[in-house]
Amino acid sequence: MSILALDPILTRRAEVQQAAAASLRRRQWRSRIALGLCMACVAISLVPLVAVVGYTIERGAPIWSADFFSHVSTPEGIPGGGIWNSIMGSLIIDGIATAGSIPLGLAIGLFLAQSDSRTAGVIRFAADVMAGMPSIVVGIFAYGILVTTLHHFSAIAGSFGIGIIMLPIIIRASEGAFRTVPKDLSEAALSLGAKNAAVARRVLLPTAAPGLFTAVLLAVARGAGESAPLIFTAIGSQYFVANPLQPMAAMPLTIYLDGIQAYPELQQFAWGTGLLLLVVVLVLAATGRLAAARLGGGRK
Amino acid sequence: MADGPHAAVGTVHMQPSVTDDASNATAGTKTVLALRGLTVSFSGRPAVRDVTFDVPEGQVTALIGPSGSGKTTLLRALNRLHDSARTAKVTGSVVLNGTDVYGSDLHPTLLRSRVGMVFQRPNPFPAMSIYDNVVSGLRFNGIRKKSLLNEAAESALIAAALWDRVRDRMGARAGTLSGGEQQRLCIARSLAVEPEVLLMDEPTSALDPQATRRIEDLVGELSDRVTIVIVTHNMQQAARISQRCAFLLMAEDRAGELIEVGPTKQIFGSPQDPRTADYVEGRFG
Numbered sequence A: 001m002s003i004l005a006l007d008p009i010l011t012r013r014a015e016v017q018q019a020a021a022a023s024l025r026r027r028q029w030r031s032r033i034a035l036g037l038c039m040a041c042v043a044i045s046l047v048p049l050v051a052v053v054g055y056t057i058e059r060g061a062p063i064w065s066a067d068f069f070s071h072v073s074t075p076e077g078i079p080g081g082g083i084w085n086s087i088m089g090s091l092i093i094d095g096i097a098t099a100g101s102i103p104l105g106l107a108i109g110l111f112l113a114q115s116d117s118r119t120a121g122v123i124r125f126a127a128d129v130m131a132g133m134p135s136i137v138v139g140i141f142a143y144g145i146l147v148t149t150l151h152h153f154s155a156i157a158g159s160f161g162i163g164i165i166m167l168p169i170i171i172r173a174s175e176g177a178f179r180t181v182p183k184d185l186s187e188a189a190l191s192l193g194a195k196n197a198a199v200a201r202r203v204l205l206p207t208a209a210p211g212l213f214t215a216v217l218l219a220v221a222r223g224a225g226e227s228a229p230l231i232f233t234a235i236g237s238q239y240f241v242a243n244p245l246q247p248m249a250a251m252p253l254t255i256y257l258d259g260i261q262a263y264p265e266l267q268q269f270a271w272g273t274g275l276l277l278l279v280v281v282l283v284l285a286a287t288g289r290l291a292a293a294r295l296g297g298g299r300k
Numbered sequence B: 001m002a003d004g005p006h007a008a009v010g011t012v013h014m015q016p017s018v019t020d021d022a023s024n025a026t027a028g029t030k031t032v033l034a035l036r037g038l039t040v041s042f043s044g045r046p047a048v049r050d051v052t053f054d055v056p057e058g059q060v061t062a063l064i065g066p067s068g069s070g071k072t073t074l075l076r077a078l079n080r081l082h083d084s085a086r087t088a089k090v091t092g093s094v095v096l097n098g099t100d101v102y103g104s105d106l107h108p109t110l111l112r113s114r115v116g117m118v119f120q121r122p123n124p125f126p127a128m129s130i131y132d133n134v135v136s137g138l139r140f141n142g143i144r145k146k147s148l149l150n151e152a153a154e155s156a157l158i159a160a161a162l163w164d165r166v167r168d169r170m171g172a173r174a175g176t177l178s179g180g181e182q183q184r185l186c187i188a189r190s191l192a193v194e195p196e197v198l199l200m201d202e203p204t205s206a207l208d209p210q211a212t213r214r215i216e217d218l219v220g221e222l223s224d225r226v227t228i229v230i231v232t233h234n235m236q237q238a239a240r241i242s243q244r245c246a247f248l249l250m251a252e253d254r255a256g257e258l259i260e261v262g263p264t265k266q267i268f269g270s271p272q273d274p275r276t277a278d279y280v281e282g283r284f285g
Helices: A003-063 A066-070 A084-114 A118-131 A135-150 A155-179 A183-191 A196-224 A251-259 A264-296 B071-077 B108-114 B130-140 B146-159 B179-191 B209-222 B235-241 B264-269 B274-280
Strands: B031-042 B045-056 B060-064 B088-096 B115-118 B197-201 B227-231 B244-251 B254-263
Touching: A003 A264, A003 B108, A003 B146, A066 A084, A084 A118, A084 A155, A084 A196, A084 A251, A118 A155, A135 A155, A155 A196, A183 A196, A196 A264, A251 A264, B031 B071, B031 B227, B045 B071, B045 B088, B045 B227, B045 B244, B060 B071, B060 B235, B071 B197, B071 B227, B108 B115, B115 B179, B130 B146, B130 B179, B146 B179, B179 B197, B179 B209, B209 B227, B209 B235, B235 B264, B244 B264, B244 B274, B254 B264, B254 B274, B264 B274
Parallel strands: B045 B254, B060 B227, B060 B244, B115 B197, B197 B227
Antiparallel strands: B031 B045, B031 B088, B244 B254
């Protein structure tokens, strides 16, 4: 190796290292500023969350008691009572909605993950549009389809509306979960002589299970908080009713109906219910994320 | 390939035999990288343990060993790529030309401009042109001087045997090149900042035999310009292109142990450890 041939390289190496060292301080400052801006944005975006949660706790927490959760509501002017009927109503309405939208949503999600056809494209687009559909429109749709034809308000019509809200969320989230399953796993199963149905049941479903669990929890969390479809359908009830063909109370309805009353006691009810709903949604969302992080780590 | 100013000079090691010129591996050469008790753990479990050896200047050192023996983990410790992994912990020391790589007086950013890396799969920046790819490292390091950028780009592309292919289409997207050309572009990109050491992590594993051959030829030519540490799972490749070999092995719960290090000729011809002999002769791994 002659020194002559290496010379320009060594010169350039020195020049590069010098420039890199000279600009390091400036680059570090830029990094710090960029990082600072990011942190500031995070902090700003946390303000509404903290404010809403904080204020709801402040207003809602005082009314929380054993009676509040275990008694049905009392008529206006009569002290006491609780939201037992609302809690049970929400469980029934959202339970039916979940039971209906899970199989449908997972099936469609699986189809979308497996197919690149035009049909799949159209369905995917439809699901996106559905996800962005104003819930008030879903409410009037459920009203038109079920309430006017059955001639009375009913919890089942509310479940229908909530299910419509949940469906696109389950579809898109489960499609994502199914897509995380490496293609070669399905191809390995196919190469062993598995039918498509067996691949879906024995390979895709169990492998994607953590993601699907998260998808469902997020959808339930979204559905549980919806009020607009229920205003048109389940309408609310003072009593505990288990028959889904009858009008039924639900937590979002209690918040809406009691919250707009002039009586401070009823407004207190609305805040207490709001806090409970907030807790439920936070727990569902947190469980979903945790499950995704915990179970998702199994396979890289 | 022979049109570069550095290609025609120096020793080119392409012979598949193990009877390489032994003088290259003898003592007296300067040590560029000194590894002392280097241990890399993930979540407390060591993947590389207590590795000590020297990387001499101007040579190709191959890290060999079966899958999971910690070759890549060891390589990535040399330019602090484990820094961003929260569970990773590196102990021991690596000294680059007298500077402690993990010391506080060397910023990781500056270290990495001195120790370049080429990855398993060609990874040119897809949104950049060929030219922008080659000079990206210089720009990252704050260099704006046009003449220096051009000069470095040409020199690096010539050294990577890509100049004739791309000189008329420097503005084209890097994705328009073939896989082998993309990998040579990545090599040129690394060379443009004139690093002291070039780390190569199985750089031919995603390439076809012909592209592999060109990269192998290139590695031999480049060792005049930059010290190379290359991970390979291919024994023939290690024998063809390296002057020194470090053999790593994992036994039960003992991943990442350095079994033997020495001139390639010795590792393949008369290994000191029976496990090395078993491996290089293909009896396991």
